[in-house]
Amino acid sequence: MPLKIAVCIKRVPDTETRIKPGADGKSIDEAGVKFVLNPYDEFAVEEALRRREAAGGGEIVAVAVGPDAAQETIRTALAMGADRGVLLKTDARVVDSLAVARLLAEDLRPGGYDLLLFGKIAVDDSSHAIGPMVAELLGVPCVSAITALDLTESAGSAEREIEGGVEVVEFRLPAVLTVEKGLNQPRYPALKGIMAAKKKPLEVKPVELSGSGIEVLELALPPERRAGRIVGEGPDAVPALIAALRNEAKAL
Amino acid sequence: MTGILAFVEQRDGALKRVSLETLTAARAIADLMQGSVTALVIGPPGVDTSSLGTYGADRVVVVADERLRLYQPGAYTAATAARVREEGPAAAVLSATALGKDLGPRLAARLGCALASDVTALAFEQGQITVTRPVYAGKALLRLRVTGRPSVITIRPNSVTPVERPRAAAVEQGSAMPAEGSVRTVAVKEPPGAKLDVAEASIIVSGGRGLKEPANFALIEELAAAIGGAAVGASRAVVDAGWRPHADQVGQTGKTVSPNLYIAVGISGAIQHVAGMRNAKVIVAINKDKDAPIFKIADYGIVGDLFEIVPRLTQEIKKLRAG
Incomplete structure (x- = not known):
């Protein structure tokens, strides 16, 4: 059955990037930082594509909240195969998950989506919050951090990892699912896809963020770890290591 | 109520150890605001809540129903939200476990x-709660002031050491919510x-590409078993190669961890890996x-062949445990 699928994505610094606080002391210095499609969102886009391929039809809309530069991130999802994009444009540096979730929910509510896919976490602010929040705001079921998915016409079953096990969760459509690494292996955009993406519709809608009661005091680098030492070379250094762990570090 | 609601997590009817961390954090903040701590337990009947008073709960509210043995998102959210509305705490605190990471945002x-x-840290400054949270997977720390009331705060496991703070802890029964039907946890495998x-x-104890092939992870597992109560982690390289499940991955696209001791074996220390484990209290590296x-970033290192060093380490720890 063809589904109408929204994939909510985010523009984030590449995971190999070094992070440096900016002049305001509250956000990162973006100079020289390479931005990419959030890695977990790649799994979400991939899952949408696979569902469309399996059903032989359907529509995939990539939705992002962010600055103008996030258009490039949306083009990445379009190059992978999404049909069209929506940018909810704001230059505000967002730390308030609920504010973002409200913007998304408002845009998604009238869309008539069967499935709303998210990465389980954005690797920048690491809040793992937007998917479940949007589900709450829309009043639809949500399963977060899924590693397996089985869908029928009106319902589904997903697995999510918990500590030392896996939960099996059944839900009805429409639903929000947030995707964990392992659900699938995302494809690389092919040249043909990259060319096609340039012509796909991308709508930009200016939005205003409202706060829910949280403000940034400071963004800082973590304290440097005090200098460690090499206790020795080869297996003969093992007793010295154990002594250090027991007597100095009290860690064994 | 001026104070904190601590959501206390159970698994299959037994309180989770992280719950005592949550409770300890709740107690510390409540003391600073001269408020009280209510512990909320949702689960099957018969959960032993006797440790909750020991770790600082003034009151314990138990919502017991056999249908709540597994985490039911709808019912858990409804019951917790109802309790927050009723009691009006400054904040609801949860552990940032698989459950807390799902329930926290729904509740908010x-x-x-x-x-x-x-x-990873909470404080109370000028009448408001402030928190510190690692962002960019630990490459930076964000300090936030929580101005709204109530708020929802999830606490990373292992960032608070449980402290006994005995209180009377009167236990009350809360009313169970009917299970909400559109999403249902049916089993835990x-x-x-x-x-x-x-x-x-x-x-x-984590292994990386230096182990050369998947079967050699046996060395890591043996070391973890010898230490006792140690988990086995892995670098992104070996997870992407399919040697280990992604649940074991430590790093920016895996788990960010804060253990007391992290032993990195045959892991070079790529920036995305270090981001995930630099908050460990003690780091040991073994690398050629x-x-x-x-x-x-390691506190202690041994340079050399892990295939010689790790078995020796396992053997010495076994001796120590036996002695």
Whole structure:
């Protein structure tokens, strides 16, 4: 059955990037930082594509909240195969998950989506919050951090990892699912896809963020770890290591 | 109520150890605001809540129903939100476990309040709660002031040491909510000899590409078993190569961990890996390359062949345990 699928994505610094606080002391210095499609969102886009391929039809809309530069991130999802994009444009540096979730929910509510896919976490602010929040705001079921998915016409079953096990969760459509690494292996955009993406519709809608009661005091680098030492070379250094762990570090 | 609501997590009817961390954090903040702590337990009948008073709960509210044995998102959210509305705490605190990472955002959205996720420190300054949370997977720390009330705060496992703060802890029964039907947890599958999760373990032994092939992870598992209560982690390289399940991955696209002891074996220390484990209290590195970046953040290092060093380490720890 063809589904109408929204994939909510985010523009984030590449995971190999070094992070440096900016002049305001509250956000990162973006100079020289390479931005990419959030890695977990790649799994979400991939899952949408696979569902469309399996059903032989359907529509995939990539939705992002962010600055103008996030258009490039949306083009990445379009190059992978999404049909069209929506940018909810704001230059505000967002730390308030609920504010973002409200913007998304408002845009998604009238869309008539069967499935709303998210990465389980954005690797920048690491809040793992937007998917479940949007589900709450829309009043639809949500399963977060899924590693397996089985869908029928009106319902589904997903697995999510918990500590030392896996939960099996059944839900009805429409639903929000947030995707964990392992659900699938995302494809690389092919040249043909990259060319096609340039012509796909991308709508930009200016939005205003409202706060829910949280403000940034400071963004800082973590304290440097005090200098460690090499206790020795080869297996003969093992007793010295154990002594250090027991007597100095009290860690064994 | 002026104070804190602590959501206390159970698994299959037994309180989770992280719950005592949550409770300890709740007690500390409540003391600073001269408020009280209510512990909320949702689960099947018969959960032993006797430790909750020991770790600082003034009151314990138990919502018991056999249908709530497993985490039911709808019912858990409804019951917790109802309790927050009724009691009016300054904040609801949860552990940032698989459950807390799902329940926390739902709760905040339902209450229309701010969420601070996965925090590693809490304070109370000038009448407001402030929190510290690692962002960019630990490459930076964000300090936030929570101005709204109530708020929802999830606390990263292993960032608070449980402290006994005995209180009377009167136990009350809360009313059970009917299960909400559109989403339902039907089962929990646990592999035989259920593994300790890296996100919860206080000691982690992690392996990387230096192990050369998947079968050699036996060395890591033996060391973890010898230490006792240690989890096995892995670098992105070996997870992407399919040697280990992604649940074991430590790093920016895996889990961010804060154990007491992290032993990195055959891991070079790529920036995305270090981001995930640099908050470990003590780091040990074993690597053949003395210039590997992992040694820059390790407290103790041994340079050399892991295939000689790790079995010796396992053997010495076994001796120690036996002695």
